[in-house]
Amino acid sequence: xxxxxxxxxxxxxxxxxxxxxxxxxxxxxxxxxxxxxxxxxxxxxxxxxxxxxxxxxxxxxxxxxxxxxxxxxxxxxxxxxxxxxxxxxxxxxxxxxxxxxxxxxxxxxxxxxxxxxxxxxxxxxxxxxxxxxxxxxxxxxxxxxxxxxxxxxxxxxxxxxxxxxxxxxxxxxxxxxxxxxxxxxxxxxxxxxxxxxxxxxxxxxxxxxxxxxxxxxxxxxxxxxxxxxxxxxxxxxxxxxxxxxxxxxxxxxxxxxxxxxxxxxxxxxxxxxxxxxxxxxxxxxxxxxxxxxxxxxxxxxxxxxxxxxxxxxxxxxxxxxxxxxxxxxxxxxxxxxxxxxxxxxxxxxxxxxxxxxxxxxxxxxxxxxxxxxxxxxxxxxxxxxxxxxxxxxxxxxxxxxxxxxxxxxxxxxxxxxxxxxxxxxxxxxxxxx
Numbered sequence: 001x002x003x004x005x006x007x008x009x010x011x012x013x014x015x016x017x018x019x020x021x022x023x024x025x026x027x028x029x030x031x032x033x034x035x036x037x038x039x040x041x042x043x044x045x046x047x048x049x050x051x052x053x054x055x056x057x058x059x060x061x062x063x064x065x066x067x068x069x070x071x072x073x074x075x076x077x078x079x080x081x082x083x084x085x086x087x088x089x090x091x092x093x094x095x096x097x098x099x100x101x102x103x104x105x106x107x108x109x110x111x112x113x114x115x116x117x118x119x120x121x122x123x124x125x126x127x128x129x130x131x132x133x134x135x136x137x138x139x140x141x142x143x144x145x146x147x148x149x150x151x152x153x154x155x156x157x158x159x160x161x162x163x164x165x166x167x168x169x170x171x172x173x174x175x176x177x178x179x180x181x182x183x184x185x186x187x188x189x190x191x192x193x194x195x196x197x198x199x200x201x202x203x204x205x206x207x208x209x210x211x212x213x214x215x216x217x218x219x220x221x222x223x224x225x226x227x228x229x230x231x232x233x234x235x236x237x238x239x240x241x242x243x244x245x246x247x248x249x250x251x252x253x254x255x256x257x258x259x260x261x262x263x264x265x266x267x268x269x270x271x272x273x274x275x276x277x278x279x280x281x282x283x284x285x286x287x288x289x290x291x292x293x294x295x296x297x298x299x300x301x302x303x304x305x306x307x308x309x310x311x312x313x314x315x316x317x318x319x320x321x322x323x324x325x326x327x328x329x330x331x332x333x334x335x336x337x338x339x340x341x342x343x344x345x346x347x348x349x350x351x352x353x354x355x356x357x358x359x360x361x362x363x364x365x366x367x368x369x370x371x372x373x374x375x376x377x378x379x380x381x382x383x384x385x386x387x388x389x390x391x392x393x394x395x396x397x398x399x400x401x402x403x404x405x406x407x408x409x410x411x412x413x414x415x416x417x418x419x420x421x422x423x424x425x426x427x428x429x430x431x432x433x
């Protein structure tokens with residue numbers, strides 16, 4: 001068992017790596033070669049990466065792919081996707097092509113309100129607290145002017161502050177519940193700065209105005225943004241669903257809707273159903289330098305908003321019209337953070353023609369809907385494994401360190417044979433004798 005280390009963060013990068021190699025690796029040369037292999041040869045770019053987080057030793061790469069032919073509100077996009085999972089980009093591209101010929105995707109932003117809260121305790125009378133809040137509320141807003149002036153100039157800022165009584169859930173617990181418009185910024189730092197100023201002013205004023213102890217617990221934005229919503233949908237006549245792999249569109253539409261209905265009522269299925277949606281959403285979130293953990297948390301909370309975890313997508317067949325849609329909360333930004341620092345994020349945003357935050361919300365929602373359509377189309381026709389395992393074949397071949405010649409032979413072989421790990425192992429063994 002290795003000994004604890006003191007002052008690790010103060011070591012140089014090379015000293016950190018040397019300690020790791022000496023402490024954890026038997027083949028130090030191999031480990032060192034791997035660490036250095038992923039460094040960027042451009043020292044300026046490597047320094048930029050090193051300064052994104054703490055204790056950096058190297059870079060961790062993910063593939064950046066693109067899914068072309070997305071028609072969104074009659075405008076064509078090629079969508080960047082950063083992800084490691086096989087078949088995701090292929091499925092998105094296939095869904096984009098399918099719907100491009102059937103009217104494309106329609107998307108709209110419903111609302112863009114974001115939320116932050118000052119959590120505090122107060123052991124006095126609530127009516128007295130409420131009167132104090134109404135008196136001090138204008139000062140809470142006015143004393144954030146230095147923080148909000150630039151945002152206000154662009155049309156954003158603080159929308160409202162409410163006092164919320166949560167003492168029935170937790171003794172003496174209250175909130176200042178604030179709503180914000182942050183325009184093209186995700187706005188986390190802006191919101192948190194405002195909240196901390198609210199708390200400072202609120203606490204200072206309460207000292208002379210209230211009888212009882214008021215204690216600020218914490219100030220933090222919420223990643224649950226049920227009023228920062230975007231909707232994306234596709235629709236066409238059922239008969240127009242007919243394609244190369246959909247010979248009976250009526251049967252396909254019926255089974256597809258049943259699959260969505262199952263995810264609406266069965267949480268075990270809904271989790272996997274929504275995970276497929278997030279394959280598309282997270283990949284675009286990562287490529288555009290946004291916070292996929294925040295988006296994941298908010299989206300899954302939204303899927304549970306009515307008390308049971310359920311599908312994020314929905315489907316209807318009315319008057320022979322097939323409609324499939326998604327409505328999700330997305331708090332995104334196209335300025336600030338990594339969007340102005342990471343070269344590939346800049347590349348991805350330029351690829352999307354430098355969208356506003358609202359435009360990016362639409363693009364991301366469409367990517368999630370397309371991914372879900374592709375997954376459900378496979379599940380209700382050929383089955384998920386046929387396409388997925390063919391895409392996964394190259395990963396298996398790389399695990400066996402197949403040569404280029406072996407890969408060519410085996411890709412051809414598995415065009416007509418089922419791909420499984422054991423089948424690939426047997427085929428490689430046969431080639432190698």
